[in-house]
Amino acid sequence: YGITPKLAVGLGAFVPYGLGTKWPVTFEGRFNGYDNDLRSIYVQPTLAYKVSDLLSVGAGFDFVLGSVELNQMLDLSEQPAPAPATGTLGGLGIPFHTQFANAKNFGILITPGEGISIGAKYLTKVKLSYDGNAVFTPEESGLILPDGNPFGVPGGTPVDLVIQGLGVFDNVLVDQTGNTEITMPDQLSVGVAVSPTAAFTVMAEWQWVHWALLDQILLDFGQLPDKNIQQNYENTNGFRFGFEWGAASAVTLRGGYLYHEGAAPPQTVTPLLPEGSRNEFTGGLGWDISSRFGVDLAYQFIAQNQRRGRVREPLPGDAPTVDLNSGLYSFNAHLFGATLRVGF
Secondary structure (H helix, E strand, C coil), X not given: CECCCCXXXXXEEEEEEXXXXXXXXXXXXXXXXCEEEEEEEEEXXXXXXXXXXXXXXXXXXXXXXXXXXXXXXXXXXXXXXXXXXXCEHHHHCCCCCCXXXXXXXXXXXEEEECCEEEEEEEECCEEEEEEEEECEEECCCCCECCCCCCCCCCCCCEHHHHHHHHCCCCCCCCCEXXXXXXXXXXXXXXXXXXXXXXXXXXXXXXXXXXXXXXXXXXXXXXXXXXXXXXXXXXXXXXXXXXXXXXXXXXEEEEEEEEEECCCCCHHHCCCCCXXXXXXXXXXXXXXXXXXXXXXXXXXXXXXXXXXXXXXXXXXXXXXXXXXXXXXXXXXXXXXXXXXXXXXX
16 A cells, blocks of 8 residues: 555565375374474554665565464384383384374565566564374274293283383373474575566576475374484575466466475485475466456476485484485376455
8 A cells, every 4th residue: 555655655465485294194204294384474564764766675474373283103012111110112122113193575666667677575583382282092002022021911912902001101101281482483585587578578586485494393102202303404595487468468477497406415305294396387378458457377387306315214223315315206286276366
């Protein structure tokens, strides 16, 4: 809304970061997470001022609404062994990955000459704290103990009965609090638009994202041992190119291409977010129905390069390594969008 010919205010909402992954509960990577959702909705009031015909500046304040959900299987072998034994149940012969429970901006715009615009935007980092509840559902391991087992019970006894009888996890596998912190990284974008004619515009943009801030995710439970998910992300660069052509007075054609690097290094490509470098292709059509109403249609195809990654977590105490990358992840998606424009 233009308050004066030089001063304007605006309100926008956007989602710069978010992910969702879902895998079968029989997938080996279920101990990392099999049904996960991360959302961050930015609501931004903005103030812009036209300094001169060549320069406009703007600043905004972000209110961020965040939510996170992580569903994963718990590994019986990593749980503490009952007294008088020490260490973990893995040291008593419980195989690794035996499931036993289910844990449920600042901006600037420069116009150096007729038909040319240069823009830059910086979005600051935001640390989000998540507090919620952890809910656990027992799962049968299916393991049968042999003769001479460390628990001293007859051969053929199910492990689940032994664990239940010991009552080791009676005060652990109960609904409890859980919290974590995730820093949404800052990012810088610089772009230029050139209009050789009134009907044709081409655009290019570079974007840098400070993903190195996402080094690890610490899950802090009320009673269960804390869990540290190593990410070790790296900063990324993205490049966007596009055009807009007003072939007719009421119709506009659009197209574009985007390349973006993957943030995850080879040793931390996991089922939680098996992302990599990707190519994206876009197309669109705009139609001005009248002087007040218009509609825009958009299509985007995302093609992510195939990438090796792991399907199971490292053994306790081991660091992530590419030696665990036994999985091959591939991804593509078709996105469709429609917007109705109303002018006042």
